[in-house]
Amino acid sequence: MAKISIKILNREGVLLREGCAEEEINLLYDAAYQEGDVIVAETDEKDAFYWLQLDDAKGSSLVYVKGDLQYEIPFGEKRINLSPKVFSGERHLIHMRKARPYEYQAYRNLALNVSDWHENTGSYPHASANVETRGESVFAAMNVIDGVTASDSHGRWPHESWGINRREDARLKLDFGRLVETDRIILYTRADFPHDNWWVKGTVTFSDGSSLELNLEKTGMAQEFTFEKRKIEWLTLGQLIKADDPSPFPALVQMEVWGSEA
Template identity: 40%
Template sequence: MPQLTLSLVGADGAVRGTATGESLVQLDTRYAEYQPGDVLVLTADEKNLELEVMLDESLPPSVVYLTDGRLEFPIPFEAARDPYPSHAFLGDTHWGYARVLDPRERATWRDLALNSHDLEGATGTYPHATTNSGATNPRFIARNAIDGTWQSIHHGRWPYESWGINGRDDAWLQVDFGRPVHAEEAVLVLRADFPHDTWWQQATLTCSDGYETTVRLEKSGLPQRFSLGEGGRNIEWIRLSNLVKADDPAEFPALTQLIVMGTLD
């Protein structure tokens, strides 16, 4: 069975807490608040592993695929905390875990894009969201679109973080899964802070297997569902692009969540 290690490493490289287990590892840190520069480091002695991961009790557990057997999660401070719950990573007692996914769980219909632990610039950890928007404000970066937070009625810090296009007419958002998954349905949740926001009335969904569909969108912050073809498809990534704004005086369209429903098998 794969051996997992979860450690808290300080800015100076000192290990401030660690735990190891077969198929399941839990780390609790007691009576010590996180410090700037702290990093949670998850390692496995095997590559290409599917794990359920929750590194803070405030984050939704996510099925994460590690191609190189390592995940590093810097503890966010100051503006970097904006995409996370207000109580996340605070206090002097913390609990996190990682467990190897049971093969029987691969058939569960789930949000394949969900990764509340996604990070800008991450490598070897999936699902992973990327974009050409150039946005650097943590409230509007790509990872916000796959973090599992659907609240769409406002904009700003959690739970109103979103993916913003930073004024680009050619903006795109892509979610990579790291390996083939069986996707059946895409769900878009537009940010709906009207009248501050405008919305997209049309967009294109493109899959890694060449499938492409143009979807019509409504002025709504509710989930809008779109089939990815009869029977679904095996894909390694999906991209949202060709975003057409509605004829509306507001300036700011944005995406609260991109959900991809299907199974790992």
Template identity: 40%
Template sequence: MPQLTLSLVGADGTVRGTSTGEDLVQLDTRYAEYQPGDVLVLESGEKNVELEVMLDESLPPSVVYLADGRLEFPIPFEAARDSYPSHAFLGDTHWGYARVLDPRERSSWRNLALNSHDLEGADGIYPHASTNSGATNPRFIARNAIDGTWQSIHHGRWPYESWGINGRDDAWLQVDFGRPVHAEEAVLVLRADFPHDTWWEQATLTCSDGFETTVHLKKTGVPQRFSLGEVGRDIEWIRLSDMVRADDPAEFPALTQLIVMGTLG
């Protein structure tokens, strides 16, 4: 088992707390609020490691693949907090952990795209969502589509954050897994703040193995499920593109969640 280290590092580089473990590491900070510039640093003694990670009690635990064995998670402040639970990272007592995934867990049917710890511009940390939309408002950035929050009836800050296309008709959203995973089903949750929102009547799902399918969507905020083949497929990424808007006067289509169901291997 790789050695894991989880540390809280201040803006000046001072290590304000640290913990180390062989296959499980926990870090609790007591009687000290987070400060601007604080970063949670997770390090593994091995690269290409699969971990279950939860760096704040309010975030869903996520299976994260660290290609480089390191995750730096800046504590969000001000506008950056809009895509996180309102109580996340607040107060003077915090608890987080990371543990090495047991190989037997890889066969569990799960949401392969879920990563509540995804970061814009992250490198070597998966699943990772990226887009060409150009949206910079934290309420509408790519990571919101894989953070595990399904609430679709409104728009704005958490729990109503979403991926928005920023007015682009050629926008796409891609989720990279960092290594092959076995995907069987894609699930789209459209934002449904009607009549503020419009919706997409169809879109294209493309996988890294060349598979492509056109999906037809309904005006609803409930999950809409689409098969990725009778026996599924081994893929490294999936992309949503070529969305076609409904004939509707509203201006704003958006995606609350992109879910990919399957197994890690």
């Protein structure tokens, strides 16, 4: 059985709260978070699936854990891409549970991870990019896998997106941390018109060496693309071509990658 431990440390590394259990843990923290506080989640069974909830207002995701997790509680600009309810107040519930086979073997959105963060190297899926507008949280790559599809504006939650800072070579990477099988991608591009531009084309490159050209439309609704099944560990979205429009600001709100374990 997997042994799971969760700790909350302050900026000096002082232990504020700790819990340990087998297979599933609920850790209640009755205090307001302070800047520099860190949640540390550890398990003795790596390369396995877990349900992870870093905050009761944040929700949970099915993640593939390859290493220990260290999540610093965001403050100031670093939290405006999150609901204002997240990490607020003086009562917080952190939850982690070993996933059951029928949960992770299902056909599902393999990209969804409400608990991704910029420095995340221990859990997957994980989103990263070669550019994020001004380094601001509301334009970070992780926003495209947080499950929020509100596309009619830009800026603070729920209108966070991946912003490319006008880069012609902008590229987003989505890592799964293991081999998966996919046959469907759904994109939501930002549609805060006339502030926004939009992409008319983009190319998805898969880790197996294949690629898929996407023809995109001027819409904030879901754009779905199906293809023959591919077994991959990661993919990138790049070669993005803007429409002939005065606005220089196209952006991606959400990316879903549907499939199953390989």
